[in-house]
Amino acid sequence: MHSFRYVDGSLKCEGVDLESVASEVGTPAYVYSAETIRGNYRRLDQALAPLGDRMICYAMKANGNLSLLNLLAKEGAGFDIVSGGELFKVIKAGGRADRCTFAGVGKTATEIDYALRQGIYSFNVESEEELEMINAVAAKAGLIAPIAIRVNPDVDAPTHKYISTGKSKNKFGIGLDRAAAVYERAAALPYLKIRGLQTHIGSQILKAPPFAEAIRKLTPLVLELKAKHGLEFFSIGGGVGIVYRGALQSGDAAWWKGSAENGVEEEAERLAPETYAAEVIEPLKALGLRILFEPGRFIVGNAGVLLTSVLYRKSTPTKNFVIVDAGMNDLIRPALYEGHHEIEPLRQPKDATLEKVDVVGPVCESGDFFAQDREIPVLTPGDRIALMSSGAYGFVMASTYNARPLLPEVLVDGEKSTVVRERQTWDDLISGEKVPGEPA
Numbered sequence: 001m002h003s004f005r006y007v008d009g010s011l012k013c014e015g016v017d018l019e020s021v022a023s024e025v026g027t028p029a030y031v032y033s034a035e036t037i038r039g040n041y042r043r044l045d046q047a048l049a050p051l052g053d054r055m056i057c058y059a060m061k062a063n064g065n066l067s068l069l070n071l072l073a074k075e076g077a078g079f080d081i082v083s084g085g086e087l088f089k090v091i092k093a094g095g096r097a098d099r100c101t102f103a104g105v106g107k108t109a110t111e112i113d114y115a116l117r118q119g120i121y122s123f124n125v126e127s128e129e130e131l132e133m134i135n136a137v138a139a140k141a142g143l144i145a146p147i148a149i150r151v152n153p154d155v156d157a158p159t160h161k162y163i164s165t166g167k168s169k170n171k172f173g174i175g176l177d178r179a180a181a182v183y184e185r186a187a188a189l190p191y192l193k194i195r196g197l198q199t200h201i202g203s204q205i206l207k208a209p210p211f212a213e214a215i216r217k218l219t220p221l222v223l224e225l226k227a228k229h230g231l232e233f234f235s236i237g238g239g240v241g242i243v244y245r246g247a248l249q250s251g252d253a254a255w256w257k258g259s260a261e262n263g264v265e266e267e268a269e270r271l272a273p274e275t276y277a278a279e280v281i282e283p284l285k286a287l288g289l290r291i292l293f294e295p296g297r298f299i300v301g302n303a304g305v306l307l308t309s310v311l312y313r314k315s316t317p318t319k320n321f322v323i324v325d326a327g328m329n330d331l332i333r334p335a336l337y338e339g340h341h342e343i344e345p346l347r348q349p350k351d352a353t354l355e356k357v358d359v360v361g362p363v364c365e366s367g368d369f370f371a372q373d374r375e376i377p378v379l380t381p382g383d384r385i386a387l388m389s390s391g392a393y394g395f396v397m398a399s400t401y402n403a404r405p406l407l408p409e410v411l412v413d414g415e416k417s418t419v420v421r422e423r424q425t426w427d428d429l430i431s432g433e434k435v436p437g438e439p440a
């Protein structure tokens, strides 16, 4: 469910023509749909309503633009954060610290102190040394730190190896065998208050059963801890996957069908929030606790596109390249996870001929591609395209590699589009740098 569709041959985001946005702000640029984000949040929340006491903590690592955070705070979302900087942004955006959980294996003392003073809901602790550190920082501040321990359920969830987290070989969490002892240790530390238990099995998961399996595996431990330490919440983490292949799917877009790249399996059907809920509600209810969810990609993934323009075409004896003005520094998912993003022209060409091309960016790396050997409509210099489903782990993972300024971000809401982050300038690129002996 998203708000991108062709109307009379023009790709629109809600009521706004994307070609006009591209002309106004230039390319490359990210565009997000407010309606899609609200819709995804509400639909998930609705599907989980039978649970009663629940909190959706949006995993803002997926997209931390202030206006998106503000929009979700207004919907009533809490936030899953992984750094002091993320908490700072939540607060700036009007979110509440007491609806934030703080995850991550490497929290620093400064970050812990800041989160504690802001009144964070829970630190999701990933190691015994971290427990000691939180206790020490809390003692110094004269405050009590609410904590949950992240327990690794050792469940295999089918996804890319770089985004699977629930196996014992991953760096995340504490093993099921050690968990009870670590809770004992936490209970003995005077400046900690045990509040919950957290787990997360990975990202871009398109099947619901692994989530239920993780809950069931953890249930005996959770019930034991609840009786012993008065647990208040259980967090099942994030990970609900989205559609990347055939993202536009229906309507006018059916005039051409992107074909699967060689050797890459066709993606499974999307995991509808209702399917996910149907699978997890029963085992979650059995815990008799407040339930937290930490969706990132599901909320924003299909709510964003990356607009880019074709600069050149180039052929070698074996390949046809279409060179665009966005690069792997702007959207790294294809290079890093073999991520697939559909390519949709902002203006549907009259001629529906397809050609097999590599769509590549200007960065000096062979990994700088958005598609390889993909059949897409014939594109010529000046044409603009949208890289679909780029709302999650797009802008937030961007860098200025090759001295390429960070992109602008545009938020569409109905008929209105607003630049919610300006494009960086070349001057921005050198801000903070200095040459020794010369004035800054």
Ligand code: LLP
Residues within 6 Å of the ligand: 059, 062, 080, 103, 163, 165, 200, 202, 203, 204, 237, 238, 239, 240, 294, 295, 296, 297, 298, 333, 337, 392, 393
């Ligand atoms: N909770 C925890 C503890 C997490 O580690 C993550 C994601 C989430 C929630 C949110 O997961 P989601 O609902 O978005 O799947 N950059 C990669 C994804 C990295 C995910 C990291 N952890 C990508 O572009 O596919």
